[in-house]
Amino acid sequence: MKKSRWLPEIGSVVTYIGRASKLARGAFNVRVVAETSADRMVVEAIGRSGSPVRFTVKRENLAPLQPGLFD
Secondary structure, X not given: OOOOOOOOOOOOEXXXXXXXXXXXXXXXXXXXXXXXXXXXXXXXXXXXXXXXEEEEEEHHHEXXXXXXXXX
């Protein structure tokens, strides 16, 4: 049985689970900006200087927000 793949909607806020342990224990919230090729997504986060930063991540490293986080 094949596992169904989760696809975040453009404009939604999701959790990025990165490999770098320096970044908020490896996970932080980002906004999905666009879908690109090769199963990747363009996301936007707040950078160190406080300005928005856009970068591309693999879709497998994105997860839905925990329930009730922004309710």
